[in-house]
Amino acid sequence: MDTAELLALYEQMALIRRTEKAAHDLFLQGLVKGTTHLAAGHEAIAVGASAALRDDDYVFATYRGHHHAMARGATVEECLAELMSRATGLCKAKGGSMHLTKADANMLGSYAIVGAHLPMAVGAAWSARLRGTGQLAVAFFGDGATNIGSFHEALNLAAVWKLPVLFVCENNLYMEYTRIADVTAVPRPAADRAPAYGIPGEVVDGNDVVSVQEAVARLARRARAGDGPAVLEAETYRHFGHSRSDPATYRPAEEVERWLKHDPLDIARGRLIEAGVPEETVTAADGRAQTVVRQAIEAAKSAPPPDPREAFTDVWADGGAAWRT
């Protein structure tokens, strides 16, 4: 990867990091309702994977999906407006934090039932094969999803139908509040199970955007060549708790400290400096990200709330919601 591309990925990660920080702050100010599941710390997975995908590839994500929506083209303003229940939100304020979706970029949704979207990604890959488009489908999911039935059903079906789908696990060590190791029989909950379905299971440093990009590019080539699905387990760490109500006090201090030192932004910055990119250039990218987020916060704040009548649109394809004559 050349330094210009790496710098662009760095800037995208910086943008996501600052957006997540903004979501956190806006929640504390009472401007974001419900809950949020922040992805600060996971940026390299979304950004690295997206860099390896075609624009027309399909992406499915979880309720912790801000970074995936942004990596696939959702603007900071659209995302923050959605979180702040504004009419200009990505989903017209009908989805919220857990359902960020950018369908016109083939980012086909964030799903709040753990594991539910894995079979959908299989279906999108099946559809791509039926239509002969060469498109790939990618399902990003957490380590906790690996103990859900749909994970196993999806892997088996994708394998037996030899479909172009990648299953990318964001293993952040915790299934909500519980260590995944305490409730899971194998140490690598996704990669270790892939061989049971006759498909490759690889592990990658999920905090290194270059490693993620390379791994996804390799597995994507394989899938597009007709060699079937693969599992990529990306090791990472949440900077915040599971959700807004979780201070994450169950995590040992030394573990937190170790992982915070292994920060995706620091790793990418280190790679850039090592490749001879001036420090000021990297700092300037940070500054641009900061400006974009600051402007997005103001724009979202000044956007109107949704028209109450919007509650009764979009159930059916004709736009309406009538269930009777």
Added chain:
Amino acid sequence: MADVITYREAVAEGIAREMRRDPSVVCLGEDIGEAGGVFKTTAGLLKEFGRERVWDTPISEQAIVGAAMGAAMTGMRPVAEIMFSDFLACCWDYLANEIPKVRYMTGGQVTVPLVVRTANGGGLGFGAQHSQATENWALTVPGLKIAAPSTPADVIGMMAAAVRSDDPVVFFEHKGLLAAKGAPAPPGHVVELGRAAVAREGADVTLVALASMVPVALQAASLLAEEDIGVEVVDLRSLVPLDMATVLASLGRTSRLVTVEENPYQGGWGATLVSVVADEGFALLDAPVRRVAAECVPLPFADVLEEQVIPTVDKVVAAVRSLAAY
């Protein structure tokens, strides 16, 4: 064209007509290919359309319906079979949380044009886990359309409407009707969802029924005619959209209402229908409403026990008679 067609043949014919018309229609499900389906409702599809259009799946209901959803979101029109409607519970997340919600929660960005077909209901002695009438499960979920045809021609016409629908449709094929015969459907036959049929006209009591309860209602109506009680039988055909206009118009003629439901009384579609009548058609009524529905016990195995639990002609006749005399 044959003089008659069975309900079972109508299912395969209805799917085949849509597959011939639209190359984006594909089928998936357990045993639907070579085996032609455990109820032979997909017989002949593999032979005509091949393996790229008719896909056998593992016993993985979540993967079947989840994959159908993903395919529907990306340009296909999948027709997924869930063998017995009881098994909808195995993929209930998709029916309750994913398929019906995604359009709404994305602000209209995504459409899910799929059909989930399933063999519904009792009467064949399959026991408690293969005999349930589960249309009321689907009725509790905003965002699903619900079809439940009672005649072979309606199976074909409603299958056409379901496959062409840009919204998700749960299509209940009644096991007890599979061998029933009826008039064939003319070419291009489409029965719009949300249009009830008046299956028999009568002036005294309106009997609203669905799927296998339609022939039960019609038999009851024939018997009651001998007592000079004129029964109008309304075949709802679909629960969402629900054709209240036809029901209220019928009540305008008869002023008395009985619903016949195979699903349990609690939470059955009749309760919703009756509540709308109470709200909007109270002045049309000259008598209380009656609901004949299944009892709230699991479906037993033996015929003599099953008859105790689900509506029978005798139960319907008794309910109508009591109302006619009110």
